[in-house]
Amino acid sequence: MSGILIRGASLVGGDRADIRIADGSIVAVGSASAESGDHVIDADGLVALPGLVDLHTHLREPGGEASETVLTGTRAAAAGGFTAVFAMANTTPVADTAGVVEQVEALGRQHGYATVRPIGAVTVGLAGQQLAELGAMASSRAQVRVFSDDGHCVADPLMMRRALEYVAAFDGVVAQHAQEPRLTEGAQMNEGPLSGELGLTGWPAAAEESIIARDVLLAEHTHSRLHVCHVSTAGSVDVVRWAKARGIQVTAEVTPHHLLLTDETARDYDARFKVNPPLRRAEDVAALRAAVADGTIDIVATDHAPHPDESKECAWSEAAFGMVGLESALSVVQHALVDTGMLDWASVARVLSTTPAHIGRLAGYDRPLSVGAPAHLTLVDPAASRTWSPGELRGRSRNTPYTGLTLPGRVVATVHGGVPTVLDGALVDAETVAAAAGTGR
Amino acid sequence: MRHLLSTKDLARDDAVRILDVAEEMAATADREVKKLPALRGKTIVNLFFEDSTRTRLSFESAAKRLSADVITFSAKGSSVSKGESLKDTAQTLVAMGADAIVVRHHASGAAHRLAHAGWIDAAIINAGDGTHEHPTQALLDAFTLRRRLHGEDARGRALDGARVVIVGDILHSRVARSNVWLLATLGAEVHLVAPRTLQPAGIEAWPATVHELLDDALATGPDAVMMLRIQRERMHDAFFPTEREYARIWGLTAERFAALPADTIVMHPGPMNRGLEIASVAADSTRSTVLDQVTNGVSIRMAVLYLLVSGTDGGRA
Amino acid sequence: MSARPVLQTADIGRALRRIAHEILEARRGDGRLVFLGIPTRGAALAKRLHSIVEQIEPGVAEAGTLDVTMHRDDLGRSATRAPAPTRIPSGGIDDAVVVLVDDVLFSGRTVRAALDALADHGRPRAVRLAVLVDRGHRELPIRADFVGKNLPSATSERVFVRLTEVDGVDEVAISS
DSSP states (O other): OOOEEEEEEEETTSOEEEEEEETTEEEEEESOOOOTTOEEEEOTTOEEEEOEEEEEEOOOTTTOTTTOOHHHHHHHHHHTTEEEEEEOSOSSSOSOSHHHHHHHHHHHHHHOSSEEEEOBOSBGGGOSSSBOOHHHHHTSTTOOOEEOOTTSOOOOHHHHHHHHHHHGGGTOEEEEOOOOTGGGTTOOEESSHHHHHHTOOEEOHHHHHHHHHHHHHHHHHHTOOEEEOSOOOHHHHHHHHHHHHTTOOEEEEEOTGGGTOOGGGGGGOOGGGOOSSOOOOHHHHHHHHHHHHHTSSOEEOOOBOOOOGGGTSSOGGGSOOOBOOTTTHHHHHIIIIITTTSOOHHHHHIIIIIHHHHHTTOTTOSSTTSTTSBOOEEEEEEEEEEEOOGGGOOSSOOOOSOTTOEEEEEEEEEEETTEEEEETTEEOOHHHHHHHHHHTO | OOOBOOSTTOOHHHHHHHHHHHHHHHHGGGSSSOOOOTTTTOEEEEEESSOOHHHHHHHHHHHHHTTOEEEEEEOTTSGGGGTOOHHHHHHHHHHTTOSEEEEEESSTTHHHHHHHSSSOOSEEEEEEETTTBOHHHHHHHHHHHHHHHHGGGOTTOOOTTOEEEEESOOTTOHHHHHHHHHHHHTTOEEEEEOOGGGSOTTGGGSSSEEESSHHHHHTTOOSEEEEOOOOGGGGGGTSSSOHHHHHHHHSBOHHHHHHSOTTOEEEOOSOOOBTTTBOHHHHTSTTBOHHHHHHHHHHHHHHHHHHHHSSSSSSOO | OOEEEEEOHHHHHHHHHHHHHHHHHHSOTTOOEEEEEOTTHHHHHHHHHHHHHHHHSTTSEEEEEOOOGGGOTTGGGSSOOOOOOOBOOTTOSTTSEEEEEEEEESSSHHHHHHHHHHHTTOOOSEEEEEEEEEOOOOSSSOOOSEEEEEOOOOTTSEEEEEOHHHHSSOEEEEEO
């Protein structure tokens, strides 16, 4: 029974341990010795994290294969230390039927780099008019538990109420893209002094905060679970904090880019910094960091949004919203939260693995790095440092906002269900991964 | 000064120099031969993604008076409307030998992107980008104002102490933005007037005094009142209720015009909505500089083209 | 780099008075005289010549300036030059004898530009050239009609003309 032996990794609690993996599971933690045929990884100086889980990924397949596919997106995920991604529904066709979500889930299983859990659309075609067949998606082989019209807000309050009520039957959650549409018509960047100066239509914080405020009250009224996507303002943090204090079942996510970048990046009209919700003020960044540290914000999710070059090499208002983030997420979190002393590695494991898996009802992540648990893990070298460039990316698109920044940390190895997807900092080739995933090694 | 993208980052000395060179350019209009050979052999491309006959003709006329070759590229009906990117269009034009590109674009920042994205190496002149800036308009306004204030003695001078009231849709106006920065740089005292709905975010930090009512601003006794064009469509987005109400509160009506100090000049970047933001009696009076502004536009654009294109140093004279 | 003085205040004054007399002598009887100085120092010299001529034959001459920047042949090869004002006297230049005035005659390129610039303003009966210093090294078939001082020089040397109106002192110097 050959497996993988990881020698001398630092566990998030601080202890050093060997970890042995066989048959897709963790079979030993503590002191272990290699058995014949074991692949041995020297993890001296590396931190062992549970496999990261991204609750907010755009894989673009079907329909957007020029930007990303399930294969390229999960390779990017593996390179970033992720072993599971939740794929957003805004594909073409929209993931609003069991057929589409099953297809996406199956592609993920076939390629083997990461578990792909499709997110189902809340409304047919993301149009906000009619509920999609949420039950059919939930009971499909894709086991959809997260529903979102991401990219669009479920703006109609009645539709939102019904969705919250309806998904409760399947233990589902509505992940809301909180953006009041009338307040953000033509919006291009954070509304503030800079939008006024640059002549770019403002995206006011109140357009996000008012929807979150409405939705938490609806969640309270319906006794349902609400998840708030990409919280971006200090005011939103206050609303979520207030809701949690009232016992409302709300969870919230923040993206790595909202933890690091501000609206000042728009000054050069470089559309790599154009994202929705927009980058906000430094005060918002500070509030978001503090909210992750105090638990008000539950998770970090990438909102990995690949776009081809031509969608960014144009005037700002004509460019697409979004930036890629899978490969850089852990480094940005280390830079913004760990190296600033606001978060320890155990909390990183919580916000980037355990809690997102729990919100998405993804099994296998509740007892990370313990004997008998599925072998999803990533080894990180926190002492490494990289000057970021598109060369660090492994997906199909290059729209990273971090080019030129020095970011800490590097993923050295990723193991998904016992299958190494990254070794020595490099992706394992697709055939090897697919073959290993197929045999369930 | 390699490009002219905005007035926000235009230094006072550079601004005064442009105005001074424009004085020399203006002087050529009275000569037997109105053409100067300064840009012979240079190619200026007018790249217009947005219709603007006035601005396009003004730049064309300026380039031709300097003996440059002019290529006008109107994006409508061209490959641009068929999905060619800004980058590809610009690279094509430079491959055709453009020394300078005059760009008018409906998107804020388009000129800035052309200048700084590293796609092309040509002088970029912003002829209006979205709701951001329209620097040559502000320069010609400053030139017009300086001539009215200082006459023959204008060379070398700025606008210190001049009081200018700018009225209307500041939120959507690139002319207002460019004027605020330039007038402030030149030492003028700027007053802005608009209902709150038409004031941009952060206006309180601009180098200007902000008024909500026109009468409050006119009470300061301005040297110039600049009326901005108001688009009638704005009322459909609830920026103001009706044209009648807008004209009553923010229009330069005959009564308000009559009450102005006798030497206050009236400016408008054109085209005017008579009866809405400006009454005909004001627009047609001798104190209106509307036509001067058009004439001066050519001189300013000649100066800008000359300074950016003629030397080897991008205009450091 | 040391500068060797060549002309002092009195020398400059003498040279200009001589030139003024020569110009009047050479004038074809009835022609109006228009002195056009090439900015910056040529403009000051034109003014001086005009006032000397005024003392000798009042009303016979006018003075102005002619900027040649836009007509230079090296515009695209050097740093951007800001143009200086051109002031053509009210009588214009048609049928007048125009005397172009500059401080130093060197390659002749400035004078060529001036001839072009002049054509934009009309058609003089004749154009003459007066310079304070001719230092040689012509690159064009141009010569001065009236010269304050011929100053043989090496191309590596620099000739400085300083005038009270511009520099606060009257002096011509040469340095290597």
